[in-house]
Ligand SMILES: Cc1cc2nc3c(=O)[nH]c(=O)nc-3n(C[C@H](O)[C@H](O)[C@H](O)COP(=O)(O)OP(=O)(O)OC[C@H]3O[C@@H](n4cnc5c(N)ncnc54)[C@H](O)[C@@H]3O)c2cc1C
């Protein structure tokens with residue numbers, strides 16, 4: 001089979017891609033991690049420039065790569081295949097060098113129902129397996145028919161004990177309907193799941209010096225929890241007199257519709273008591289909304305909320321109108337991540353290279369993007 005040589009600028013790294021594999025998959029096979037998130041053409045994280053040669057760009061959402069950008073030589077490497085030798089321009093995630101995702105089985109040790117629509121899964125790997133990952137990364141669950149679903153790791157890298165995932169129910173969804181017992185083969189304690197990982201280039205840049213803004217919506221808290229716990233475990237939020245390194249301040253904004261969406265609210269409140277230079281700002285967009293009709297406490301009056309309200313990324317902009325000297329780590333629903341990226345860069349002066357994110361793109365988002373692509377528009 002034909003393979004094409006690919007040179008990455010400015011790093012000078014090289015690898016070969018088979019004609020039938022994407023540029024991203026070929027790089028990962030060679031142990032080189034290019035930026036990526038959904039690997040589905042929906043989030044735009046893998047966007048880079050083709051400096052020389054040509055690619056066959058696969059299906060993707062126009063929001064991730066517009067026709068204009070394509071005309072300017074940009075490509076989404078998660079769904080682009082090389083048609084010739086290539087020189088591409090993209091930032092390599094050096095800290096992930098040599099991280100080649102592996103497949104492994106895992107046993108579901110425990111399921112905690114953290115909210116009406118959120119389950120916390122604790123998975124145990126076989127004694128012979130380890131998952132070397134960076135805080136913020138995710139794995140794919142490979143379902144029996146080969147279908148994949150991505151979930152961010154919520155626990156601390158290298159910790160003994162089970163690996164934790166926070167999973168929100170998406171009604172009508174293949175995996176989460178099975179997890180929440182609605183239909184499909186039940187996902188239960190002591191069951192076995194097949195994983196592939198670690199994946200993603202959303203991870204904590206530990207050597208940087210900037211203050212950190214953590215931004216999460218819903219179960220986007222999962223990788224943010226892993227990142228926060230890594231910061232605390234490594235003491236990055238404290239001055240280090242031995243090395244002279246100054247503390248990085250950390251502020252977490254966690255948004256949901258109602259308080260029930262902040263399913264581990266007590267945890268960041270505790271961090272705020274225990275940790276230096278850490279602040280927690282919960283933000284609710286509809287604090288007075290009644291609980292869903294099928295919720296166990298649907299009849300109960302909504303809790304009085306005297307905290308912040310509105311869109312979670314707006315709360316960041318109100319408090320930190322100048323983000324030029326910050327790093328932002330954002331995770332959750334695509335609309336929140338995209339709005340934060342756009343507004344933080346355009347309005348608050350955030351350096352684009354200091355915005356790190358994972359958007360929880362689902363099949364509903366992919367279907368919507370496809371429908372927009374197919375829509376011929378007004379006659
Ligand atoms: C990098 C990454 C990390 C993620 N991490 C997490 C995480 O930590 N926690 C978390 O909760 N989620 C996470 N997600 C989202 C997760 O991967 C799944 O998308 C989600 O759990 C739904 O899976 P499912 O099989 O239940 O639903 P799916 O079967 O994928 O369906 C999702 C929704 O789309 C609807 N749908 C399906 N097909 C169509 C169609 N053709 N047209 C219109 N609507 C349709 C379904 O009814 C359902 O409501 C992450 C996603 C990514 C990309």
Ligand code: FES
Nearest residue numbers: 037039043044078
């Ligand atoms: S669009 Fe390529 S990784 Fe999401």
